Amino acid sequence: MIDYAALTTQDFFSHADLVALLGATDPKDIALIQKTAERVLLENCGNAVYYRGLVEASNACSSDCFYCGIRKSFREVNRFTLSADQIVECAVLCSKSSYGSMVIQSGERGDKAFITMLEESLRRIKEETRTKEQPDGLGVTLCIGQQTREIYQRLYDAGAHRYLLRIETTNPRLFAAIHPPEQTFESRLECLSDLRDIGYQVGTGVMIGLPGQTLDDLARDIQFFEDHDIDMIGMGPYIPHEGTPLGSHACPPVEERVRLGLLMIAATRLKLRDVNIASTTALQALDPIGREKGLQFGANVIMPQVTPQEVRKDYQLYPGKPCLDENAQACRSCLELRIHSVDRVVGYNQWGDSVHARKRQSSETGARE
């Protein structure tokens, strides 16, 4: 029997402790873990929830990940690419809604036309979203997959300052089982290291409840976040997509994937304390109040949809994506109610960088002086 009352009073969590946290199934134990994670969040990061308006810039993709609904060889997808004008328009909408920052996400494309278009969009966003409340313009996070170091550098120079690249799983064997051979674990690690070198705040994350994934794997994922000094985490339950090769493989039932998704947020909060953790859309896709629960289990970032409505349905990484036909304004007010319902406030007009990143950056500056 694990004594969760004692476990949740600890400051240090070993691998075995993380496995124990992730393995909780009794509602009383889960409630205790949730309360502790919420307290650790409030103590280290405060009670603000930061918004990142999510723009899905293109669903064209040159990769073939076995789990993803926009993988290159899935023929049933209408491929689209937004123009720089459209992306800037979404950014202005974020700024007018007082969202402090945005995320530009897309399939993996390193082609010249796309990267040049993004570069132009970033430059214009930084100019056109300067306001009295936000003199530096919107904060921009990119999530456009594995790219060359040169491309990461160009996009950083154009104004992006955070980058999210999920490692997907830190078990190299499982990684190899869910990706084609040309996508290697090592090259993803190299990308994460390039991003850090260039000066981005670096985010990563994993899918939770993958076929064959164990609690040991997930506990090691959390250790990986710590070992790589990660600033922000985006992770969520895996959702099988019928049209993909992995879609027919057995994975844990929905309730278990939701429970594990929430416990991963809590265990990551307990272990890393001051990082930003997103309560992701995948949680909401499996549970109508999944995102609110994510906040209660220790998350502090939410990504409201701002992708133009007419293309949103074409960007489905997995089935059951919520907010497909709500307009951005409806998303905004619905979210604010949801955040207030769990006693938190919205950090409007702020970039909302993680406390962890701020500490790291100020110690680096200190070291240079």
Ligand code: SAH
């Ligand atoms: N191409 C970019 C971003 C798009 S995918 C990239 O590679 O980073 C964003 C994330 O969605 C992926 O990192 C993956 O973790 C998640 N995802 C993709 N398919 C999924 C599925 N079937 N279930 C749950 N999450 C999925």
